[in-house]
Amino acid sequence: MEVVRASRYGGFCGGVKRAWALAQQARAETAGPVYLTGELIHNRPAMEELYAQGLEIAHPSERELPPGSVLLVRAHGEGPQVYERAQQQGLKLIDASCGIVQRVQRKAAEWERQGYQVILYGHRNHPESRATIAYTRHGLIIESVAEAEALPHFPRIAALAQTTVLLSEYERVCQVLATKCDEFMNQGQVCAWTRLAQDEAVAIARTVDAMVVVGGKHSSNTQQLAKVCGAIVPTYHIERLEELRPEWFASARRVGLTAGASTRDADIDAVAAWLAALEPAPAGSA
Ligand code: SF4
Known part of the structure; x- marks a missing residue:
């Protein structure tokens, strides 16, 4: 393959x-x-x-x-x-x-000090979001556009993002937050590595019959990789080599492979070798 x-x-x-x-x-x-x-x-x-x-x-x-x-x-x-x-x-x-996470933490403290309601778009139970909001006294975490729409009106809002969210989704949340206050400040920062990894994965997904994303099942950036690839081709998010199934690739001739930000090289190498050893589907069947 x-x-x-x-x-x-x-x-x-x-x-x-x-x-x-x-x-x-x-x-x-x-x-x-x-x-x-x-x-x-x-x-x-x-x-x-x-x-x-x-x-x-x-x-x-x-x-x-x-x-x-x-x-x-x-x-x-x-x-x-x-x-x-x-x-x-x-x-x-x-x-x-x-260091990127620490910068967001400092922003959370600073913008609250300046009188803004800090609102962070991210996963409520993710340790990064929880740690960032712990630098504020009244900061809020929201997980969706619907939660942004349900917020009351604030004089001033400073928006932040968990560093691994999808930029497009954060931007939609910001559009709503801007209508929920008199003064809006977008201070969110999505990690460049996360964004570039998604761009690279999307470019690969467009050229293959299936994608494999290797990484922690509870890893936010890995979940986002699987999400953007899954919108293009059948995508399999695995954490361990043993999860792979040959039947997933029965009609594939080219398979894409990417990995989350906390996946060891050795784990990606093992998956690459396993996929390479598969027989590709006959020409014209993909
Ligand atoms: S993905 Fe990596 S570089 Fe980006 S914020 Fe998380 S730990 Fe830092």
């Missing part, structure tokens, strides 16, 4: 590469346990690799950790309370939160 693989943006993004490197460094330099504030990245096979190395999730708000312990802040970021708790408990904190 011919496999067209995303060559520029499939796999670890800059923020994940940094978080992963910090985790590996902390592991190598720490004799005792290394704690994480949550899943460092949204990918179960990658997290299993970290757990096997002895890294462990222990949120300092829920558990008292021994003073001097090493605590890594997840790539999605954490609210200010986590940093305060880590300081109170005398922990050695390593901040692996992505």
